[in-house]
Amino acid sequence: MQLPDPVPLYGPEYKRDPYPLYARLREAGPVHRVLFPSGVTAWLVTGHAAAQATLADPRLGKNHARGNDRWRARASIMPEPQHSQLQVHLLHQDPPKHTAMRRLVTDAFAPRRVAALRPRFQELADALVDALPAGPAGADLVEGFAARFPFQVLAEVIGLPPHLAARFRRDWGKVVAPVGPTDPGRPAYEALLRELQDYIAEVVADRRAHPGDGLLSRLVTARDTGELTAEELDSMVFQLLVAGQEPVTNQITTALVSLLRHPEALGRLRAEPALWPRAVEELMRLDSAFELTTWRFLAEDADLHGTRVPAGDSVIVSLCAANRDPERFPDPDTLDLDRDQGPHLGFGHGIHFCPGASLARTELQVALGTLTGRLPGLRLAVPEAELPWIPAVLGRGTSRLPVAYDARTAPTAAPTTVPARCPHSRG
Secondary structure, three states, X not given: OOOOOOEEOOOHHHHHOOHHHHHHXXXXXXXXXXXXXXXXXXXXXXXXXXXXXXXXOOOEEOOHHHOOHHHHHHOOOOOOOHHHHHOOOHHHXXXXXXXXXXXXXXXXXXXXXXXXXXXXXXXXXXXXXXXXXXXXXXXXXXXHHHOOHHHHHHHHHHOOOHHHHOOOOHHHHHHHOOOOOOOOOHHHHHHHHHHHHHHHHHHHHHHHHOOOOOHHHHHHHHHHOOOOOHHHHHHHHHHHXXXXXXXXXXXXXXXXHXXXXXXXXXXXXXXXXXXXXXXXXXXXXXXXXXXXXXXXXXXXXXXXXXXXXOOOOXXXXXXXXXXXXXXXXXXXXXXXXXXXXXXXXXXXXXXXXXXXXXXXXXXXXXXXXXXXXXXXXXXXXXXXXXXXXXXXXXXXXXXXXXXXXXXXXXXXXXXXOOOOOOOOOOO
């Protein structure tokens, strides 16, 4: 069957299982024109080799100013003044500005610092499991754990004080989902955006009045010394609060769904917790929460893996499609805890490789090890076909994860996982 042009990338079936479509796209070639729900078209890169090359291609920039009028009309839809004030963070910068801004955050997420905080992460995870129902009634692991744990960890790492952390609304994370000007949900979207911007202003004012040694305080200092503009500071806080937690929430859900499909792998991990670091890498390869990258743009018309792409059109890489490329990963649709074919692209590649990768790996090891270790008999409480997959354009995960289990056991005296490590260098 011939693929449509453009290929639609939306709908319940696509979000439930995009991998058959990705396989067809890979077989047909590395670059395809695709259509998103907002009506914007983009050029999607699918194969692993092409994806890796694209992510490191110096011709492609991420600053929104590179986008042409066709892209801007449908994709750059955050209203002013918020767009100018909240969208100049790391994901939308190119060198040398990107280099300088990234340098401000890397120390906070350094592997040694993350490893030192791991016992605290374990305390947070155990406290959340302690609050789950003890009997066989079961729970929604998104509401009861996955939506809470990453934010609690993030607050510890960036120095968000408890009185402000308690006031953060998870709904504010929805502002990254495109809601066009004619969408009936636009007024609610704009209200959330204004609320989040007010909250960011309060965080900045609090850290300026009560400075500490956390990342938020260092970013405020960088603004006051002229290293950042006010808009760049607000945008970086926006990125930390929104992009710093929701992908981990979603990755917890995709990983758990994969493990519940493979009880033999789950049983092995319970018996051999030292396997968790490798298992997290394989679970991310198999079904990454970062399904697609954000926009990239060419400054002039150019060839991209055999396809002519106009200047200012958006180029997006499918990390999920690349991670299941059989030319890179044999038997790619299989969960293989012993897989040793090298790194996946779940954290990206090149200069925009996720600066929080070490933190995310540690969070996933702690979260998954704690949930599967302390909830014996863990299983889905609904048929898998009834799981609600989030309709996000770029992300992948479930909005609810109803489970049952036989009991809720006490925390183990020893750590549920081995110390975090960064097994691959992808920078």
